[in-house]
Amino acid sequence: xxxxxxxxxxxxxxxxxxxxxxxKALTETNGDMNAAVDYLRKKGQAAAQKxxxxxxxxxxxxxxxxxxxxxxxxxxxxxxTDFVAKNEIFREFVNDVAAQALATKAxxxxxxxxxxxxxxxxxxxxxxxxxxxxxxxxxxxIRRFEKITTEGYIGGYIHGGGRIGVLVELDAANDSExxxxxxxxxxxxxxxxxxxxxxxADVSDEYLAHxxxxxxxxxxxxxxxxxxxxxxxxxxxxxxxxxxDICLLDQIYFRDNEQTVGKFLKKAxxxxxxxxxVKKFIRFxxxxxxxxxEENFAEEVAAQMRQ
Numbered sequence: 225x226x227x228x229x230x231x232x233x234x235x236x237x238x239x240x241x242x243x244x245x246x247x248k249a250l251t252e253t254n255g256d257m258n259a260a261v262d263y264l265r266k267k268g269q270a271a272a273q274k275x276x277x278x279x280x281x282x283x284x285x286x287x288x289x290x291x292x293x294x295x296x297x298x299x300x301x302x303x304x305t306d307f308v309a310k311n312e313i314f315r316e317f318v319n320d321v322a323a324q325a326l327a328t329k330a331x332x333x334x335x336x337x338x339x340x341x342x343x344x345x346x347x348x349x350x351x352x353x354x355x356x357x358x359x360x361x362x363x364x365x366i367r368r369f370e371k372i373t374t375e376g377y378i379g380g381y382i383h384g385g386g387r388i389g390v391l392v393e394l395d396a397a398n399d400s401e402x403x404x405x406x407x408x409x410x411x412x413x414x415x416x417x418x419x420x421x422x423x424x425a426d427v428s429d430e431y432l433a434h435x436x437x438x439x440x441x442x443x444x445x446x447x448x449x450x451x452x453x454x455x456x457x458x459x460x461x462x463x464x465x466x467x468x469d470i471c472l473l474d475q476i477y478f479r480d481n482e483q484t485v486g487k488f489l490k491k492a493x494x495x496x497x498x499x500x501x502v503k504k505f506i507r508f509x510x511x512x513x514x515x516x517x518e519e520n521f522a523e524e525v526a527a528q529m530r531q
Contacts, residue, residue: 225255235260264358281511282306283367284315285389287380288322293399296378297325298391299369300508304362309386309510314364317356318386324349325369336369370506379407383415386510390414393504402496406489412478413485414505419472422502423486427467436463472502 227250235246238261245264253259283302290296301318303309320343330336337350344352349366357364372378376395382388390411396403413419421427439459447455468474473486480488493500 227251227255231255231257235264264355281514282309283364283510284309284318284386285508285510286318286322286382286386287389287391288319288326289378289380289391290326293377293379294375295326295371295373296380296391297322297328297369297371298380298389298506298508299325300367300389300510302365302367302511302514303360308360308362311360314356314360315386317352317364320352321349321366321369325371328369328371333366333368337366368508370508372504372506374503376503377403377407379404379411381408381411381415383412388415388507388509390508391506392502395499395501395503396496397498398496400496400498402492403498403500406492406496406500409477409479409488410472410485410502410505413475414472414507416478417469417475418507419475419505420470421472422505423473424467424471427471432463435466439463439466472505 227247231250232243232246235250235257236243238257246260249260249263250257253263281302282305283300285298285300287296287298299318299322301314301321303314308314324342325336327342328336328339330339337353338348341347341349341352347355353364353366370391372391372393374393374395376393376397377399378391378393380389380391383390392407392411392414394403394407394410396406436459439462440455443455443458443462446458450458473484473489475485477483477485477488489500489502
């Protein structure tokens with residue numbers, strides 16, 4: 225059967241695969257469009273398996289917030305290189321994953337990857353990922369997602385073109401401009417200074433005991449005969465300073481180093497005419513916790529040429 229340009233175009237629009245790959249798929253399947261789609265998907269699965277050993281530690285973080293600001297989802301999708309992370313096809317895919325996460329009822333990544341892909345319910349999220357791996361020629365991974373639903377207000381901030389993403393849930397009775405501005409500023413604060421807790425009340429007793437033990441050991445070495453009560457005060461002072469660094473409300477507000485985030489929110493409350501409190505925040509940073517393999521690019525190219 226003669227393979228026409230129109231057939232190639234149709235298959236390309238259906239799958240997103242390259243023109244030459246579509247032409248080959250149609251040739252191999254004698255022009256059967258459905259068989260050609262299966263052919264390309266199998267090729268994509270093979271490509272995904274081939275690249276599975278490659279470390280994907282670059283990529284993007286993004287989020288999707290519902291129009292009513294009552295629900296939101298944040299995702300991290302990884303790629304092998306920063307170059308691909310800037311690719312428009314990849315960025316569009318990450319946005320689609322965020323939209324999928326906002327709509328999902330999945331409780332974990334396994335269920336999420338197995339559910340129908342919203343842009344094409346005939347395939348799963350995992351199938352859509354495999355197709356993108358075949359198209360982009362890099363190992364890609366949907367690493368994680370998290371959702372927030374609230375009766376208050378959700379805002380967010382993306383830093384560095386997708387290097388860091390933050391969602392913030394505020395308990396507030398309206399979505400006035402002061403509330404929206406507060407959510408954005410708190411998200412920027414979390415992105416910049418990486419708070420671990422909202423307030424000191426959220427810090428576990430186990431964490432406090434562990435940190436106090438470490439600080440006490442260090443203080444005892446520096447004591448030089450100081451009385452025990454003085455050493456104790458040294459430890460309490462250092463622990464308090466540490467908590468100011470990791471507790472959001474105690475941190476120095478990034479827009480005004482004369483006040484804390486807690487004081488900023490008190491002022492925002494006055495401006496909004498309704499109490500504003502931080503209920504939750506989520507901070508994703510691309511590649512955090514992934515051990516990156518250091519590679520010599522020139523050596524990698526030379527090795528590929530030898531093959």
